[in-house]
Amino acid sequence: MTDAELLAAIVDRQVDSLRELHERHAPWLAARLAHRAADPTLVEDALQETFVAVWRKAGDYRGEGEVAAWLWGIAIRKLIDRLRRDRVPRFERPSVVESAEESVLAGIGYGELGEVMARLSPELMAVVQARILDGLSTREAARLLGIPTGTVKTRLMRAKQIMREQLA
């Protein structure tokens, strides 16, 4: 069964399909969430909430794009919800989701864009990852990184400017 077929079965209340989806995706989602939050409990909670949300809202998946990307979109937002509730924004390294930039990045690996990004300071890199690669809104990125929204905007502008100059 493909992931999309599993989601269709979950809409039909098939718990086994949710279990299969969990088996396939929980490991990498957990690993990736662990790169966004230092506290393992937060990661665990966000992951559980993610699959509970999938159980409730599997029908929201429109059949466009990778199920994995859709799952990550839920997971990172559950993590942000948790961070907001705990009022202790923690992160190690933000990074990636569905966007034109991402497909470029996935294609080139350690290529040109990678080199450009490597030149960004850690602060700018974190904003680029949250906004462009994780596909978060300015507000969500601010929550994840624990900085004001204005700072997210200015850092993103500076990062784009640097990347444009490098690629030019």
Add this chain to the structure above:
Amino acid sequence: MSWHVDASDIHRYQEAALDRVAAASLEAHLTDCGECRSLVVVDRDWLERSWSTIAELVEPSRPGVVERTLTRLGVPSHVARIVAVSPALRISFLLAVVLVMAFAAVASTSNPTDGTYRVFLIVAPLLPVAGVAFAYGRLVDPAYDLTLASPIDSFRLLLLRVVTVLAVSIPVGLVAWPMVPAPSAFGFTAWLLPALALTLVTLALSSRFEVWLAGSMVGGGWVAAMVIAVAEGYETFDTRAQIGYAVLALLAAVAVMVRRERYDREGTPR
């Protein structure tokens, strides 16, 4: 997919040992590539635990036979749940009750001539006391938190516990009794009144002492009294003795009702 990630890179990623750009690139690739996703190292125990939590959230376990039967009999559902998760209804407790009863029955039958049936009569009333005193509480009861959080006042909770324990141990005793060759004068239920009296005394004492302490005192006192009585040649289960047990049970019940305000959630003193 034009390329795949090295398994070793994924492991380094999981250990947060990959540089930022490589990590970002790997994450982007994992989103697209199921083949590489399956290379992520997973702790099966962790995966099991994670799943069981989710499973309980999306599909809460169905009420068991006991709970459903009680609900059907008109017991409110939150009470039925507490009774159903009661330690007195777990296999381990049932097994202990059965074993002790069997032991007492065997001890009584081994030498039917000299009245060792008293061993059974002495042990049997202790079982409900032990059930009330030791089968509950923080250390032994996995449902402790659930019980603590239930919307029932502590006194009724304690009574519920007693009723459950009696409901479990008395039938076992009734089944075991016919194996004991006691004089027919003592009848089928000679130990029932002592059992009731001891349980109620335990309950009364637990308004002042921790319930395990109350149970220990009652158990110790009972055994000591029986040993002395037998040694002195008193009959401990004849009609007069039974009336004594009935009076004791009544007094204890009155004490419990009078002091009902003093029970807190654990059946311990405030």
